[in-house]
Amino acid sequence: MRRDIFRSSPATALDVLRRAPFVHLATTTPEGAPVLRALDAALLDDGIYFHGARAGEKARCMGRPAVVSAEQLVAHLPSWMIDPLHACGASTLYRSVQVHGTLLAVEEPGPKARALEVLVRRWQPEGRYAPIDAADASYRGELAGTLVFRVTLEHVDGKDKLCQNRRPEETLRILAGLWERGGPGDVEAIEAIRAANPGLPDPPFLAGEGVRLHAALGEADVGAVEALLHREYWWEGQPRAAIGPAHLASRAWVGARAPDGALVASARAVSDGRTAWLYDVVVAPALRGRGLGKRLMTLLLDHPAVRRSAVVMLRTRDAQDLYARFGFVDAATTRRWPTSSDMVLVRAVPGAGA
DSSP states (O other), rough: OOGGGGGEHHHHHHHHHHHSOOOEEEEEEEOOOOEEEEEEEEEEEEEEEEHHHHHHTGGGTTTTTEEEEEEEEEEEGGGGGTTTSSGGEEEEEEEEEEEEEEEEEEOHHHHHHHHHHHHHHHHHTOOOOOOOOOOGGGHHHHHHEEEEEOOOOOEEEEESSSTTTHHHHHHHHHHHHHHOOOTEEEHHHHHHHHHHHHTOOOOOGGOSSSSSSEEEEOOGGHHHHHHHHSSSSSGGTGGGGGGHHHHHHHEEEEEOOTSSEEEEEEEEEOOOOOOOEEEEEOOOGGGTTTTTTHHHHHHHSSSSHHOOOEEEEEEEEEOOOHTTTTEEEESOSOOSTTTTOOOEEEOOOTTOOO
């Protein structure tokens, strides 16, 4: 029985499956022998679709009960994040989903083509192929020869293990430990834990007055950051559609939300581990002059992707005074631009990057 504190909604669980690079299919042969396979999958409204060879073992399992599972590692928690000496606190945070249903063959060309098109689009989002369509004669042979099957969505069971069973003070120590460690996925894990524990106080490194600071933003914030940035001078002449991909590709992307959830500030950085460049530091016009930009810069400079860099750089035309408070100076030994031009600022971090 799934513990209720860890149970996720069917929609959230299916989103884990939709994002998984591959899933596991478990079923049995007519003789009762277990079958377990790792497969590419396409989630559609009426089931989870796969493809294979008609002569394969899976073809013998049609009509039998099946389970499809997927999981997402959020973070490994070492014991020191919970107790300085006792090892038993080590744990793993994750999201998982299991779908129970029946394995069925898909024979109609239309549904087969639709499922195969979703599969190809997942791994080839750039296109550059003729869409798979049952009416396209060039695909007729492949559609006839390829086995397409689906597992029905009879029961969806999801689990999000994200510190819901821990005391608030323990969870806050974990958030601080993840921020300190700053390994791959740790900053995103901080936001996943906060979302799963809505009553949790903000940790000190994310404390903000009148806003909620975030250590990691993501795909859901692309539209909001486009709205914040597209009229700023440094994006003049650039396509608005380029803003989202630039942010999603950044090593650090922090921000702040108003009490109603609206994104009101954002900043990002790219880094190779030794040198970091800061970009797109922006605060909504209505909140400027209240110290939010300073708080955002403090958070970004302390981000693991930035704090470990020996050199931090940025380019600005009109905010030199703000950045000077953080130790930034003109990178040019001799001024070669008029004062109205963009200025490259640099901040050396003693001991960083060693």
